[in-house]
Amino acid sequence: MSATRISSFTAGLLSRKASRAAGLASCSRTFSSTRLVLKETNTSATSPFFPATSSFVRIVEVGPRDGLQNEKKLIPTETKVALINRLADAGLSVVEATSFVSPKWVPQMGDAKQVMAQITRKPGVSYPVLTPNVKGLEAAIAAGAQEVAIFGAASESFSQKNINCSISESIKRLAAVADQAKAAGLRIRGYVSCVAGCPYEGRIDPRAVADVAKDLLDMGCYEISLGDTIGVGRPREIQAMLEVVAKAISVRQLAIHCHDTYGQALANIYASLQFGVRVVDSSVAGLGGCPYAKGATGNVATEDVVYMLEGNGFETGVDLKELARTGQWISSELGRPTGSRVARALLSK
């Protein structure tokens, strides 16, 4: 990282206290009988993809990346490409396509370049890719990525296991990635893992989540996705974590990313919606699991999220039946039934 980059990033960190205070001042919450209503007066940049309305929920489909990265048997590139194309055709406006990580660490993502070359890029659809370092970013740019996701963790042990460095080292590494991504005109999304618990350390202090999230935001991420990587959180814990994080970051720049290991994902998403979050990550057919979080099951199934949202007055733009068929198809390619209960119910009719 050049001296100029370090100093601009450090200046950003130093101004964190001041901007946190401003964020607090510009945002007030009131309780109605059933839901927490967020009154936003903060006009800072929000996501470029969706109108910040209270009834539209943007779904970030992570199945082709988070869903498939943990599969033991190598999945043919053409299957991944067909999955991504079908998800976009089902109305998803963000389909996380792959990750430019070390193939020694995650062999399943070793065909990232080929995946990006072969997908049909539908107008209006974003195909972000994960980039852990500058090497990954350069490969992503060469592959024509328009958006990248950088990822850190609120747990020291998980950071070491996942990306082989401490949290503070990761922040420096990711700042270099963000600087180069911005210079290349790419959009950047940020992830924080272990927001409710860590497979190695147990409970995680929400203030650690807020610190990493704010660092990623200061680097230029337009949105921070908060990952309950091992699915241990429960609604009140998720809301308590959001309370702390929202003191540092506008809720309009937060997304929720729930794994369903303990069957809490939909409840946690609903609790996040009550808090004002309007971006939800999910994985078709509930595919997935993290290679560095033993026992973690997949993300919440996108089909189940869409069904819940649409029954509660939210719009998603997703064709649920088409999505359910896509989930059933990829599950059969992987040799198992779909993990979406909604898809099973719909398709059995």
Ligand SMILES: CC(C)(COP(=O)([O-])OP(=O)([O-])OC[C@H]1O[C@@H](n2cnc3c(N)ncnc32)[C@H](O)[C@@H]1OP(=O)([O-])[O-])[C@@H](O)C(=O)NCCC(=O)NCCSC(=O)C[C@@](C)(O)CC(=O)[O-]
């Ligand atoms: C970060 C590193 C690379 C550090 O790994 P390292 O071993 O410390 O890196 P290194 O710089 O020493 O390089 C080691 C080797 O990897 C190569 N290498 C290095 N970087 C790259 C790259 N980008 N692309 C391709 N190759 C790369 C590099 O060239 C070298 O090759 P060699 O000289 O030995 O032949 C590694 O730990 C890594 O790739 N980790 C990624 C782990 C991962 O993908 N985890 C899953 C995604 S995160 C997640 O799922 C959570 C999330 C986001 O979904 C949210 C949630 O649920 O919480």
